[in-house]
Amino acid sequence: MSSKEKRHSWLADQPLQRKIVIAIGALLALFVAASIANLASLWRENDTRDWSKHTYVVLITLADVNDNAQARQVAARGFLLNQSDAEYADFETADRDLVKSVAALRQLTADNALQQSRIDRLQIMLDRWKDEVSRYALEPTRAIGNAATPEGALARESIRHDYLEHRTVLMTDVRRLIDEMSATEHTLLDRRNGALDDVLTATKYIDIFSLLACLIFGLFVIGMTFRLITRPIVRMTELMSRLAAHDHGIEVRQLARRDEIGEIARALQVFKEMSIETAGQTWLKSTVTSISNKLQGATTYRQFADVLVTELVPVMKAGLGIFYLFHEHSARLERVGSYGFREGGHLIPEYRLGEGLVGQAASERRTIVLQDLPDDYTRIHSGIGEGAPRSVVVLPVTSRESLLGVVEIGSFAHLTALEDRLLEELMPIVALSLENLGRAISTRALLEQTQSQADELRASEEALRSQQEDLRSTNEELKTRTTELQEQSHRLVASEEELRVQTEELHASNEELREKSVTLNEQKDALEALQKDTQDKAEELARASQYKSEFLANMSHELRTPLNSLLILSRSLADNDEENLSGEQVESARIIHDAGSNLLRLINDILDLSKVEAGKMELVVDTFPLADLARTVARTFNHVAQEKKLAFSVDVAPGLPATMRTDGAKLEQVANNLLSNAFKFTATGTVGLVVSRPATGAILPAGLVPATTIAIAVNDTGIGIPADKVLRVFHAFEQVDASTSRQYGGTGLGLAISRRIAMLLGGDIVLASEPGRGSTFTVYLPEEAPDTGRSADIVPLQQAAAEATLALSPGLLTDTIDDDRASLSPGDTVILVVEDDPAFARILADMVHRKGHRVLAAGDGESGLALARRYRPTGILLDVMLPGMDGWTVIDRLKSDAATRHIPVHFISATDDATRGLELGAVGFLTKPVSRESIASAFDRMLHFAEGRTRHLLVVDDDASARTAVRTLLKDDSVVIEEAASGEEALAKTAKTVFDCIVLDLGLPGMSGIEFLEHLSRGGHTPPVVVYSGRDLSRDESMKIRQYTDSIVVKGARSPDRLLDEVSLFLHSIRHGGGARDEATTAAGGVDEASLRGRRLLLVDDDMRNLFALSKVLRSKGIDVVMAQDGQKALDTIDTDTGIELVLMDIMMPVMDGYDTMRAIRARPAVAKVPIIALTAKAMRGDREKCLEAGANDYLSKPIDVDRLLSMIRVWLPTRS
Amino acid sequence: MDVEDIELQLFVRAMQLRHGYDFSEYAPASLKRRVQQLVRTHDAGSISELNSRLLHEEGFVTRVIEGLSVPVSEMFRDPPVFRTLRDKVFPVLASYPEINIWQAGCAHGQEVYSLAILLEEAGLYERSRIYATDFNDAALAVAADGIYATREARDWSRNYIEAGGSHSLSDYYSARYDFIKLDKRLRRNVTFFNHNLVTDEVFCEAHLILCRNVLIYFSNTLQDRTLGLFRDSLVRGGFLCLGTRENIDFSPAAAGFADVDHALRIYQVGGAGARPLVR
């Protein structure tokens, strides 16, 4: 058994890998041996079987030999009997066969000598037999032939006898020999079969044995694996998990093994030891910290000692502990704390140094350990008994070699190493804490002492101060009392004096006052009277002029209203659309129309004149380039000159300033008037306008100096003016004579107005004329028009007019015309006409009917509103000045009611406040008087915006499938969708159809999307466009596009929704895209101002919405706006573009903000002086200063008030050179 | 009215008259608490003492503003809000060629960076601009630095994941000592500006406005004004995102907005869109 154990342990020591190799190797060897044995016996078996087969072949050949011999004999016999040739042939074949078979037999038995010799014999016998037969029987027989003669028979008989005599070999002998040979072969066969059987049995045994051997060895290997590998590993794992659970009691076996298992076991052992060590360490550390923490809490020595021993003794599993404190001054150790200790007996509470073990340990500063104490040394008590400690430890507590105390511990057991270490580590900490405690105790004592001293001090100070206070106050009191007394006496004397003077003065002034009051009263009365007078007069004056203005305004309105109808009707008569008027009637109608037009012109002139006279003419004085005057004048009159075949020239003399400060529009009005007069009165020759300095010697109007005066002379070669009429031409309502008026037309007010305007501008008009030769009107104006101040607003006038209308036309009101309200059916296009002039209302109604629509009519605002709400008309034509609620209010109410908001409203009014109308949401605004054409286009416009009609949408995309996708997305009953595959095609379509919206893909073949937009906008009325882009756009690109539209949709997951939103917004709602709002802005700023026209300005803002809104307004003023999207671009622009005259600068921009950009501009010498206006959303105090500091000249906060911006621009634009 | 309330009113007047800051429309209770806090931090005996320093001491006002603003924030604060922005709002923003985002009351900028990260991950940051505004300059300076305490970043990482971030927040900052510094690249399309919602005006056309946890400090009137500003700034179809404790339900401005997610206070401007900035 022990040898087996040994073998195992040898095996066990092998590494795992080798173990596995050995087991598998042995199994393989066993398997190979078994296979070889098996193969060998198989081979032998085959061999034996071959030999048996051979024997069988020999036997068969023997039989052949026998048969052939027999056959030969039979053939021979046959021949002898009947002598046939066939028999003889048979004989010969059999003989041949016999020879062959004998030869075969010889070959087969070549290895068997016995048989060979027998064959030899056989051969001899056979040969001899043949020989004898041939010689004695056959040959003679053949010689005789087969004659059936008796001699033949006799001969044959003799031959037979002869043969029988001579024969030596018998066939029986031959057969015997063959039998002998086959017997020999049979014995051989038997032997060989026996050998085969033996071999088969042997193979069977080999197989059984090798199978058993493999089985047994396999089982052995499994058993060994389990024993040597699996079991130890399982055991190790178990140990490891126990170790992990902090079970330190585990025992690790198989340490000595030298394989991997052994290594694991050894590692485990190391882990176990480490774990025990750490546990010990942790215990040590935690004990030390817990004790030291508790010690920290002690405030007295006794507490300290108690804490120390009560904590330490149980931890050490000891039963007794005492702490002695060392008092340095008395050099004694005092017992201050104990544990498990009973008072009394031989134990003393105090030790001197060197006294007892305690004193000894203390004086030597060395730990003393006593083991195996005698029983009566001391006792440890408990409730149930007592016993003697087995060991005592006395430890000195020292810090830097100075003694602080001693600890004594008695215990039943001996100290373990760990407990030793605990004491070792703990003692310095105990010492430190003790020292700290000592220090704290003494500090506390000191503190208390100082505190009480301070308290005392404070108390005495307090007392002192209060004494001082007392003293000072009594002192002061005394002092004040004395001064008071002194002053009182002084004052008494003084007041006596004063009193006397005062009475004196009083007397005097009383007298004076009385006198003065009398004169004053008189003066006051006079003044009051005067004041009243002037006031009355002023009021009267004001009232008069008010009346006049109001009258004029009303008049003009009242006159314009009927004129309006008159003009339209007469025009339509004159057009003779229905062709039912005679030539004469048409002519009359035309005369009526012309007369009406003249009347209208006259009214307008009167209004102008009255404005000038009432001082209500508004002057807008501004820088005005003289070249502008020349240009506009030339443009206006060139074709007149061509028509009348007159020569016409405009000259600006050299040496004049480029600009002057005046009201350019008014100046142009004057020049126009003078020129149209000149053309009117000139039949042949020339008309000219010359701008120059006054001619030397010219008599200038008062207050003008030649050096700063501009002379604008209009000369003609017309009929001229007689000298006596020269002055009167400037009078209102006067022309040279009444007949001229008839001949040449005109109101005769033009010159009067022109002169008034010239005077208003600080100059005058002078006339020089020769009848028949022509006349020259010269306008003299100062370069700088006097600032007359803005005259009063026009608005009150209008209001007054509105009120007056109310008063003037009562009863002219509602429902004076018939409308279709009784016969409306659903589906009708219904137009509501709100107009207080029944004549005009009827005209409008008529036109509506002619267009095939239904009409509703209202004569005042209230009923108009009511009709609109009730019938929801398709569109509304609205007058402004209506009795009661005016047009402004009506549209306001309409637009704030969801039910009527969508109805398009078109204004037709005598008022010309288009801006206000469009701002309120109207689709258009016509100022009376109106032509039929303009009314017709107003209808169209209105119906275009009306709801319910079919909308037209154009989809521009080169990709057919994309077009189909958009078409499917936007499909709607009321929308007709057309498609275009290229920009060119789309342009052609827009020329034919008015689209409500265009969906545009940017990437088009040929003309690009942006080019398409450019073309489209150049064509005038642009439908709203939604750009649908398949790719991201750069900032620059989108900025380009945003000039035309702000609906840009980038294709993506959610873009179809947005596309739908954007498009339906344009198709179905109040937003008109490029429509009304655009016109509103242009209308608002429509007049482009001379002082701003052509000036180049840089607008810097990162916000595109702002950028475009502002640039649009500014451009409408004729300003050339350059845009920059950020600070850097602004700098680039200003560096390259030297024509920039002013910069508008946004402040809050990314990367480089407005402040930095302004500073950068100011740092460039070339542009340091360019004025900058900062635009900022910041409105805090200080923001302005910040802008100015950074270099801005001025500052405007958002949202931008355009008027303020414009005046600021005017202020800061440098005067034109 | 007790003395302190009088002092508080005087404080508000002093701020307005001396420095142009209008706090009269701040919610009184919280304003009072902030001012009391100011008294404590500046060791002033009373609000009046504060007032006198406010009137006479140069530069004191900035410290007062710092005290009155409450610049607390987190990255991806209320992660569902950011998740919804990412899932519902961003796809719509993607259909605009450029995206302007106004982050009003950005405090120390955590939200700004959060937005930048989400935009970056959605592939939209290249065409976005973020305007981050606050009226507290000191806070803006912190925001521009993008440096925060590491201790906070731990919560933020969780928020980031909850908000649907597809990487790890740590990909976007480098940590050193006790601080993390956000990747400078996140700042490339951000502009920080001083902007006071009480006094200042609209300055950009925005596609998305985030103003979270600012309106709570305002009275109803001031909230209405502020919402009006937002309304004017937003493009047609633009989005507004408020703090989860704020809402527009009772404001006149509500009419122009439709809910995208009511609970998370994400709204969209419907109808005709922004008004022009020019009068």
Ligand SMILES: C[S@@+](CC[C@H](N)C(=O)[O-])C[C@H]1O[C@@H](n2cnc3c(N)ncnc32)[C@H](O)[C@@H]1O
């Ligand atoms: C609580 S923080 C909000 C931070 C961040 N939006 C969030 O929700 O986490 C409020 C911020 O609003 C700012 N704030 C307060 N009043 C403001 C005003 N009138 N204008 C601009 N910002 C203001 C404060 O400075 C502060 O930074």
